[in-house]
Amino acid sequence: MEAEDWEEEEKVRSAPRGASKTGAAKGRIQATREGQITAIGPRGCEVVPTGGNPLACKPKSGLAVGDRVMFDETGTIRRVLPRETTLSRPDPMNPRLERVIAANVDVVVMVAAIRAPVLRPGLIDRYLIAIEKGGSEALLCITKIDKMESVEELGQVEPYRRLGIRVFPVSMKTGEGVEELRGALAGKLAVLVGHSGVGKSSLMNRLKPDANAATGEISRLYQKGQHTTTASTMYTMRDGIRVIDTPGVREFGLWDLTAAEVERHFHDFDAFRPECQFADCSHTHEPVCGVRKALGRGVIAQARYECYLRLREEVS
Ligand SMILES: Nc1nc2c(ncn2[C@@H]2O[C@H](COP(=O)(O)OP(=O)(O)OP(=O)(O)O)[C@@H](O)[C@H]2O)c(=O)[nH]1
Ligand SMILES: [Mg+2]
Ligand SMILES: [Zn+2]
CATH class of the missing domain: 3.40.50.300 (P-loop containing nucleotide triphosphate hydrolases)
Known part of the structure; x- marks a missing residue:
């Protein structure tokens, strides 16, 4: 591993409160390097430094495979970089x-x-x-x-x-x-x-x-x-x-969603929403509903509509 790959800026960040830059540089410094998490299991994880070979690192809660991280020489993840997706x-x-x-x-x-x-x-x-x-x-x-x-x-x-x-x-x-x-x-x-x-x-x-x-x-x-x-x-x-x-899932819950958001994610409804009488139509009981009309004509799949009802119920 090339010494110059380690980031200097991080040394100051991890210095004890009140320590001078030179004081911080003695002994306790934890310089960091960027890498990507390539494996996470029950007992540990693996990080691949940019342009380097895989290294073992200490597990950290909230980490995901694909995360870009700053890690230090002891194999500790110091920081997770902002996620794109x-x-x-x-x-x-x-x-x-x-x-x-x-x-x-x-x-x-x-x-x-x-x-x-x-x-x-x-x-x-x-x-x-x-x-x-x-x-x-x-x-x-x-x-x-x-x-x-x-x-x-x-x-x-x-x-x-x-x-x-x-x-x-x-x-x-x-x-x-x-x-x-x-x-x-x-x-x-x-x-x-x-x-x-x-x-x-x-x-x-x-x-x-x-x-x-x-x-x-x-x-x-x-x-x-x-x-x-x-x-x-x-x-x-x-x-x-x-x-x-990834390991197979038994179930897959929805994270941080409201019923209105669930509705917006059902894009098979997009073309028919304008025919609903109310802008906030729930497509469950309203008398004039474009979505239920489309369902009746078979243009919206019954299975998709039923799933919409289940998810709506689940998040409410
Ligand atoms: N006939 C047939 N069998 C398959 C096919 N794909 C996978 N299998 C079989 O399905 C079984 C399960 O496959 P895995 O690859 O272990 O499934 P997985 O999704 O990784 O399962 P988990 O790791 O438990 O989440 C194995 O016996 C495979 O041989 C396929 O296209 N056709
Ligand atoms: Mg598998
Ligand atoms: Zn409707």
């Missing part, structure tokens, strides 16, 4: 605490299996809100298409295509669709998110064959994943692509 949810143990799943990513790849485990559109709807709120782009990757009995099963993701979200059906068994997804990720930092067992780590191994990410069979009895991945890890691969694999 976030993907956040409430901490499942303490819902008043924000948990950032990934920071500074360009793209969030929502990974869902067409079967085994069963596709749950409600989770996609939740992610879409969190992704838009956090400022990154959403992509949808549908795995296990080799298990489909008919392509009609892909009809479930039609509402998302209509929203302008790019959908990538893939099979890790045959490799189908993987290169198309790679093309969409060129030059970007992406994060893979979704339920356990949908194939996030298998996808990682397809994108980067030497990633050696651990994968696990889904349980025969419950047809669910067994939470194989326990740490979030960033992998660097060709075409300037970096991808973060």
Whole structure:
């Protein structure tokens, strides 16, 4: 590690109160250097200094993979630099605490299996809100298409295509669709998110064959994943692509949202809102409602509307 890479400015900042610059320079100085967090697990984390090799650092609460940080020679994170994007949810143990799943990513790849485990559109709807709120782009990757009995099963993701979200059906068994997804990720930092067992780590191994990410069979009895991945890890691969694999989620709550905000995130309503009689129409009981009219005509998907009602209830 080059000595000049350490930032002088930080020395004064960490000096004891009242100490002179020269006094501070003796002994207790903690010069810092910039880096990016590339892995966080239950026992520690990894930082890659700008232009350097990965180093272990001490865990710090509130840190996310993708964070740009200033860290010192002892491996202590001193400061997290402002985040360009976030993907956040409430901490499942303490819902008043924000948990950032990934920071500074360009793209969030929502990974869902067409079967085994069963596709749950409600989770996609939740992610879409969190992704838009956090400022990154959403992509949808549908795995296990080799298990489909008919392509009609892909009809479930039609509402998302209509929203302008790019959908990538893939099979890790045959490799189908993987290169198309790679093309969409060129030059970007992406994060893979979704339920356990949908194939996030298998996808990682397809994108980067030497990633050696651990994968696990889904349980025969419950047809669910067994939470194989326990740490979030960033992998660097060709075409300037970096991808973060994350542990599967059981649930995904919404962070810091009001019912009115939930409504604004449902872009399938955009074209029909002007037909509502009231500007603050909740689309639940109002007699003149463009959204419910569109729902009746089948232009808005029933599943999306039902999810809207559930989320509205949840945040109220
Ligand atoms: N048939 C088929 N099986 C797949 C496909 N993708 C993944 N699998 C299988 O699904 C199981 C779960 O895959 P993982 O990659 O471990 O899933 P994950 O999303 O990383 O799961 P967690 O780490 O628990 O969150 C493994 O047995 C994979 O072999 C696919 O496209 N087709
Ligand atoms: Mg995994
Ligand atoms: Zn309405």
